[in-house]
Amino acid sequence: MSIGGSDLDKAISQLRACRPIPENQVRELCYKARELLIEEGNVVGVDAPVTICGDIHGQFHDLMELFRVGGDVPDTNYLFMGDFVDRGFYSLESFLLLLCLKVRHPDRITLIRGNHESRQITTVYGFYDECLRKYGSANVWRYCCEVFDYLALGALVTGAATSLPPTSAPLADNANPDSFPSDDSEIEVETLNAQGEIMYRYARNSDSQSSNPTSNPASSSPIAPTPSRTGAAGTGATSSANGSKSNDTGAVLCVHGGLSPLIDTIDKIRLLDRKQEVPHEGAMCDLLWSDPDEIDGWGLSPRGAGFLFGADIVKCFNHRNDLSLIARAHQLVMEGFKEMFDSTIVTVWSAPNYCYRCGNVAAILELGEDGSNAGFVRRSNGERGGGGGGWILGSNVDGNGNRRLSSVLGEGALGQRARDGPGRRYRVFEAAPQDSRGMPAKKPVADYFL
Amino acid sequence: MMNGAPVDTHAPGHDVASSISRNGFTITTQKLPILKAGPIDEMHKKLGITPPEMIFGDNFARIEHAASGWNIDFNAFDALDRVDKTGDSMLKVSYSKEWQQNRQKQFEDIKEVVKPFDWSYSTDYKGSTAGPPFRPSEKPIPLALLKRPDPILFFDDVILYEDELADNGIAMLSCKIRVMPARLLLLTRFFMRLDDVVFRIRDTRVFVEFATGEVIREYTAREEKYEVVRKTLAGTKEDVLAIMRDPNRLAQYIPVVEQSLENAVLQ
Numbered sequence A: 001m002s003i004g005g006s007d008l009d010k011a012i013s014q015l016r017a018c019r020p021i022p023e024n025q026v027r028e029l030c031y032k033a034r035e036l037l038i039e040e041g042n043v044v045g046v047d048a049p050v051t052i053c054g055d056i057h058g059q060f061h062d063l064m065e066l067f068r069v070g071g072d073v074p075d076t077n078y079l080f081m082g083d084f085v086d087r088g089f090y091s092l093e094s095f096l097l098l099l100c101l102k103v104r105h106p107d108r109i110t111l112i113r114g115n116h117e118s119r120q121i122t123t124v125y126g127f128y129d130e131c132l133r134k135y136g137s138a139n140v141w142r143y144c145c146e147v148f149d150y151l152a153l154g155a156l157v158t159g160a161a162t163s164l165p166p167t168s169a170p171l172a173d174n175a176n177p178d179s180f181p182s183d184d185s186e187i188e189v190e191t192l193n194a195q196g197e198i199m200y201r202y203a204r205n206s207d208s209q210s211s212n213p214t215s216n217p218a219s220s221s222p223i224a225p226t227p228s229r230t231g232a233a234g235t236g237a238t239s240s241a242n243g244s245k246s247n248d249t250g251a252v253l254c255v256h257g258g259l260s261p262l263i264d265t266i267d268k269i270r271l272l273d274r275k276q277e278v279p280h281e282g283a284m285c286d287l288l289w290s291d292p293d294e295i296d297g298w299g300l301s302p303r304g305a306g307f308l309f310g311a312d313i314v315k316c317f318n319h320r321n322d323l324s325l326i327a328r329a330h331q332l333v334m335e336g337f338k339e340m341f342d343s344t345i346v347t348v349w350s351a352p353n354y355c356y357r358c359g360n361v362a363a364i365l366e367l368g369e370d371g372s373n374a375g376f377v378r379r380s381n382g383e384r385g386g387g388g389g390g391w392i393l394g395s396n397v398d399g400n401g402n403r404r405l406s407s408v409l410g411e412g413a414l415g416q417r418a419r420d421g422p423g424r425r426y427r428v429f430e431a432a433p434q435d436s437r438g439m440p441a442k443k444p445v446a447d448y449f450l
Numbered sequence B: 001m002m003n004g005a006p007v008d009t010h011a012p013g014h015d016v017a018s019s020i021s022r023n024g025f026t027i028t029t030q031k032l033p034i035l036k037a038g039p040i041d042e043m044h045k046k047l048g049i050t051p052p053e054m055i056f057g058d059n060f061a062r063i064e065h066a067a068s069g070w071n072i073d074f075n076a077f078d079a080l081d082r083v084d085k086t087g088d089s090m091l092k093v094s095y096s097k098e099w100q101q102n103r104q105k106q107f108e109d110i111k112e113v114v115k116p117f118d119w120s121y122s123t124d125y126k127g128s129t130a131g132p133p134f135r136p137s138e139k140p141i142p143l144a145l146l147k148r149p150d151p152i153l154f155f156d157d158v159i160l161y162e163d164e165l166a167d168n169g170i171a172m173l174s175c176k177i178r179v180m181p182a183r184l185l186l187l188t189r190f191f192m193r194l195d196d197v198v199f200r201i202r203d204t205r206v207f208v209e210f211a212t213g214e215v216i217r218e219y220t221a222r223e224e225k226y227e228v229v230r231k232t233l234a235g236t237k238e239d240v241l242a243i244m245r246d247p248n249r250l251a252q253y254i255p256v257v258e259q260s261l262e263n264a265v266l267q
Ligand SMILES: [Mn+2]
Pocket: A055, A083, A114, A115, A116, A256, A329, A330, A331
């Protein structure tokens, strides 16, 4: 049986219901996917608007929640930065669904490789066992691993807008509109909760320390500082970025882990031979495994393998490659996303309540399309009011004294004029409700341990 | 740095403190989500080492005896404070040698190991105590009494911290406690598997007999090379990978390297 057209749609709806598809369909699907992926370069070019997602780790129901919050494929253009499998209970359904969507809408979804998309790691961390349990043989695991070898190593997003279009999204219950920038300022960052309500908002070049909505003397907006709550969703593209430098943003590089000392230009990533198991060392390994850290230059992980890289490395790489931002995943961040080094790199984490016990939230990052400024569609879901209103504006300065906004971007550590970062809209969400998982809430079961 | 900062999130499976009292002993556990960026930074500073990836800094398990002023408390901070912070007992991942050799040819200038410490978060933590001290003892925990199917009045399982060792295994510290009508047992277990390198299981058991006020604390450390355990298991009919993830079944295959017994009688 071949998988295509209506068969593919059938497989998609079966997987959406979290039911595995038959082994012969998996084989067919993986074959099709490989044919597609082999045509992709090591660094896939992606046009904004796009929604960037981090680790999923087999948390199928939370992936469904992600699609609810971020919009469905193909309405929303997605880029997943790897680690689809392992840890969670539904690696198989999660990965196969993403793969089906890739085959069905190749231009609307980009999948890049994480360090868990590897034979070695999946045998230790769950995916192999899950395939064996669900199919009684390792065939499906083997088909999937063959697909892993063809996944791209990175993606380059171009055409992202420097500022977010004003939206008519309502404010979250405990948002503090007084801290919001004035209506005519360029919005650089906005954070929305799972109901699509604005939790907070920053203007470009604003001093977020004490952002004062009335401090802009140029403000001549007839609308009072109170954000408008009216108007149809997604139609707020009235006052765009005032023309000054709206086309100025560099590209955004997306990789699972981070940089490598072997890679100083994106072209060097393009030259790698990626169609193999993830090696234990070398550039391909580094891209999938390395982490940013508060250090100078490059460092060795105390574990004896793996690199850490500091702010100077990121700023230098971004400058050299005309990037405004690196988006990566790989590390759990409790708040769903974490910008570092004057917003030159961001970690995006998309597995809420990781391993079903961490209680963390997840996030996705939306980059709008330059020019039209209308790439965003607000996805409201009125039914779920009340649930997650608990969001506040965090401290504006982190423990290391880093300023939160890229207002300091202009004078980077290397004295280089850095590119303005793209406008970034983060949607933050919690784990899918327990009842949607078809399993009871996990209460510890009393046992006579000794 | 900026990030979203949720408050009041009440994640499934995460409850606030729960508690029970028996014969003057009060047992309390608290389970909350992992710490947010702010508290992690604070802990990082206080500890002087990078905290584990998943740090349940608000969780604890505590046994108190008000009359004598005695208590024992298990929490992540105190456990991590006992992790080696010098790097003297630092482990290396299995492929470290291979990785280093290949790397050195190209990047001899990248030598510095960033902030060395025992990143396996191995701790010999036996709980934080106050009040009448424990004294060395010979008297073991009466297992026969604990094997009886007495009703369990209170049970909890509390994680204190967990780290995936950057996908090289697992390190986890957690407490289990069960309270029966006449006695209780608490088990705090540190479990660490560094893939292809080593296994460690370090158990602290606290037993309380309510009627006599007797408390027994037993510490048992087990350790064995990964390869030795794997070979032993390969000779059995067991599912090797599954057992290697399950400290309960694994313990019997790992020899004891250290053991101590103490007790205290509270009035
Ligand atoms: Mn990863």
